[in-house]
């Protein structure tokens with residue numbers, strides 16, 4: 001191991017994303033042995049000592065902290081990884097960048113554009129390596145869609161369609177705010193399904209099909225009041241429970257997006273479809289190793305939707321894993337992002353999506369919310 005350069009990680013948070021990122025740090029070296037850098041799990045931080053200590057022991061961190069500022073103050077940390085709720089992202093990212101640390105951050109970048117812009121500025125001023133975990137870009141089938149679209153095979157693109165449907169907040173007794181339920185509290189989350197779910201769809205959409213020009217949206221908050229976990233009081237729910245928007249892309253395509261946490265039966269129906277002049281592509285997270293494609297150039301008598309299993313070694317990332325025909329899963333998208341980040345340190349190229357890229361998604365999310373509130377079309381300012 002001595003020949004490898006160390007990337008000493010300070011991770012903030014011990015929840016769902018803390019686990020996926022830590023798994024990424026642990027696995028990347030094993031499956032991407034050519035990388036010059038090796039992540040070292042230096043420290044992990046959460047407010048409750050008992051919880052963070054247990055996390056550090058279980059996942060193999062050398063130490064733990066209970067105040068994120070202490071992580072940033074440490075000389076033995078190269079990169080700060082932000083896996084906290086959305087309202088914590090800005091303060092941590094700005095302080096980390098100002099201290100000269102690399103910054104890896106969960107999505108959405110922040111609660112608003114006003115909060116996100118200073119983060120981008122701080123990163124630019126410090127000139128530190130950075131990335132934001134819009135990890136669906138690194139599911140092999142989705143990465144392959146990018147390659148196919150960029151090859152021009154689809155021709156002119158007419159339609160982009162995406163869904164992200166869940167059903168976990170239908171129960172009116174579910175409280176809002178606090179541990180595990182911060183997503184229902186606009187103060188912590190910024191918005192509801194728009195920032196949480198549609199942000200992923202928007203990032204993928206703009207990566208695959210270019211900037212979104214303007215949007216027209218409707219949102220709904222089905223359950224208007226919930227008990228707040230922190231205060232025990234019934235308070236107004238300010239997040240969007242569901243959001244539907246349509247849009248124009250800069251390339252002339254029309255976009256249609258829907259996200260909700262009220263689609264009974266759907267746990268994470270995250271789908272995308274692109275319809276071009278010559279071909280269409282379709283992907284579904286529930287069937288994430290498959291890419292569906294319709295190619296009008298096929299021989300007419302056998303023309304139809306193909307369902308392609310993405311496990312061959314000449315398909316994106318798959319040469320790193322097992323043998324053709326054997327699948328990988330959700331967690332691998334994080335391993336891939338960590339590996340790509342480590343690679344970017346060697347090449348000096350940005351590991352996209354960067355903070356700057358994530359700000360573009362934030363701008364679309366904000367235009368969506370503003371459009372719904374004002375019942376009017378809104379420009380995103382990106383075109």
Ligand SMILES: NC(=O)c1ccc[n+]([C@@H]2O[C@H](COP(=O)([O-])OP(=O)(O)OC[C@H]3O[C@@H](n4cnc5c(N)ncnc54)[C@H](O)[C@@H]3O)[C@@H](O)[C@H]2O)c1
Pocket residue numbers: 012013014015016017018045046047068083084085086088106107108133134135179180181196
């Ligand atoms: N990329 C993805 O697919 C994806 C999926 C889920 C969540 N996320 C994003 O990841 C972030 C975290 O989400 P999660 O699901 O892991 O949430 P979570 O509720 O599971 O974990 C949040 C963690 O932050 C910690 N925390 C809160 N305040 C803190 C503070 N002041 N100091 C230190 N730690 C603090 C909590 O203790 C908890 O460990 C959010 O921004 C979310 O939007 C991204």
